[in-house]
Amino acid sequence: MLLERIYDEDLAQASYVIGCQAEGEAIVIDPRRDIAIYRDIAEKNGMRIVAVTETHIHADYLSGTRELAAATGATVYVSDEGGPDWTYGPDFDPAVRMKHGHRIQLGRISIEAVHTPGHTPEHMSFLVTDGAQSDKPGFMLTGDFVFVGDLGRPDLLDEAAGFVNTRFQGAKDLFASLRDRFLTLPDYVQVLPAHGSGSACGKALGAIPTTTVGYERNFSWWAQYLRNDDEQGFVDELLSGQPDAHAYFARMKKENKLGPAVMGEARDRDLREFTAAELRAELDADRVVFVDTRHHSLVHEGTVERALNIPGTAKSASYGAWVVDPEREARPIVLLAESAEHAAEIRDHLVRVGIDTVEGFVTSLAGLDLVRPLVIQPGELDGFDRALLLDVRNLTEYSAGHLPGAEQLSGGRALWNLDRLPKDGTIVAYCQSGVRVSVTASALRSAGYDVAELDGSFAAWSAVPGNVPTSELPVAA
Template sequence: MKIIQFKDEPLAHYSYAIISNEQMAIVDPSRNVKQYYELAEAENAKITTIFETHPHADFVSGHLQIHRETGATIYVSKLVEANYPHKAFDDGDVLKLGIITFKAINSPGHSPDSITIIAEDDAKNYAMFSGDTLFIGDVGRPDLREKSGNMKSKREELAKSMYHTIKNKFNHLPDNTIVYPAHGAGSLCGKNMSDDASSTLGKERNENWAFKSITEAEFVDHILKDQPFIPSYFGFNVDLNKAGADSFELSSSKPSFQFQVNGFNENDALVIDVRNHDDYKKNHLNKSINIKAETEDDKFETWLGSIVKPKESFYVVLNSIKDRDDILNRIAKIGYEKQLKGMMTLAHATFESSEDFNLEAFKNDLDAYTIIDIRNKSEVEEGKFFESAIPIPLNELRDSKDKIPTNKPIVVHCAGGYRSAAGSSIIENMLDDVNVYDLGDDVSEFKD
């Protein structure tokens, strides 16, 4: 059984190709379908099969595009009620691909329509593609579909479903079954995932908290506690994936582009500046928000989809023309390319700048500042860096103007500096008569 794992680093998303007898199946594909085509060419394999374990919330799947361009059949649970061409794949359904037999297990918990794909070859090697049901060291969160996906499934009900899935659905599988999840550490689809890209079912049975001997009530209490925030784009992506996204190619998405602009006259427009924090602070368009996208370590997709609402139009300021295609692809991964009105680079003209921050003055008189802590609620509950700080999570900041006092200069902090750049730029946009500072990575000096 030949299995190739693909990783989308910013979203901590894993997808898979399984090859047998020059046929290829793909599990939970990302929107970048080119990588699967390149593999098929290299392996002289025909893409015949696409499995979707559930309608994903955190990224746009390329399943419909692959179907249209290769003729491959999409398999998904009938419970999804998918609006694209597909075949139902649920408990008891079997599919052969060369020497590999695929079986479906309905595994509700993360969503009511989740399935786990079991692969077995002639040598009795087993693999399970667990989607967002079983992660390495954790299980999928059950609270993402409560108000999304054109449906309401209460988190308590899904948490109970997850308990019964983990306790009952996989008992027939051997310990040496390889576990391949759809996400790893860094994804918002779970809370305590391992950095490991795969595991065995035996190891998870021994080490994963969800397999421990606990009651349903204890399981539900644990899984619902301290879950991360839900980005605003998650429900939008569930609906998009249930319908099937349009094919995306750079040539088919045509936001306007301006090179080395000297001015920008759309005063009410939302502008996202993806340059590094220092360049942004030195010179940026008025009312722009700084969400850095320099490397794959930057969680640009997540924060773009948390700060910008679905269907809200926006512009993007680039560092260089060289970044244009990459940023457009990253925007498309969460389905926001149709909201993008234009992209631009800045000329050497002088626009706006952020106030320089005097760290020593801040250290000497903390009470002279209003401190805004934009970390997530679960982070704040683990401990404050400043006792007087006002906690407002970054994803809620644009709607929180009335919660921010303006009688003192404002200092914004997060845990490491990435989010505080976005947060301070948002507050600068909202408040005109007060200085706003980004504590940045200097926050490390205030940690215990």
């Protein structure tokens, strides 16, 4: 049996290729939209991708299930559990819709769908049995059900998809899924989750890629509540301290349920290299969105007016989803990139969150009109005339300590909550060290807001003698 984990450090997301070497057949579970890596693995191992499936309707990235099936002819398998509100849309009509216990057979490899609601109502985990070695399952692909040291959060439907108080039933469902589906398995079963440390789909995910049923049974934070049959204690602990959900999660939920667009051949097209004169004409006519991909310290030395800052490649999907909303922004994107290959790599990251409009790139800002974003030093803050002091970190960070008088709106939500921001006057914004605030400030400037960044952000301000953070939270009106 072939079992290979493909991990996206950008979105902290794992997908898996499982293959039967005797039959030359493979299945991909939870694929992303830039699918070349799966086809390369299959080709390297002399396999055909004959099946593709996913554990649930994802919120944090756009699924590549339809993309991969269109490219390979693979059969699609999706959950048919959870009720009518969680049924995949008509674009999935050719798919096999699975109930609990459905089996996918690849030679002697059996993959059994196990309904494990909690994170979402339709969620499936997959028990994998390598029949060449045993007649018992040795692996469970748990998706967003069980992580290493943590569990999938049940509040995302409230936080990101517009539902009300589904978190409580979701938490109870998760308790039952652990009791009735997970803890009934032998200790030796290996657990392969869909996310790792850094994902917003849980609050304390481990960085280790795998675990076992036995390890989680004995050492996870939640095991004590299951041993004591303490459902309410479990619910209370699970729902407390979850990180902010990014606003783009709502779009991912909707598109993944209906059916993500298939890019096809456009996925691999060459990007156009713009000359400075060509780009200047497009910018003057407001026909393109420009993305500066440099570190914020370089952006502060000068960038294109209203440029978006998506620093580097490593987190370009994560930050790109903060600053580009494809539902409201249809203009093509032009990147500042080191080369055509660099631009294509960033594009591959952006399509993972449904940003499909990258058209071209430039390798230099020479010949373009540049502006310097407003940056103030920590020592200037007290005397600076501002309309709002804005903390763009997560609520958990803000609650642990923030600048006195600051209001919190995380960077992943800012563009979707402009009504909370003053249109007149200057907003002074900060994060922990300066990266997230540069990303967020660029989006707000592009939307027409006057934003100054606090140089060095919270870390620099806290290092000034006499500056003391507060943990007092605003009193609700």
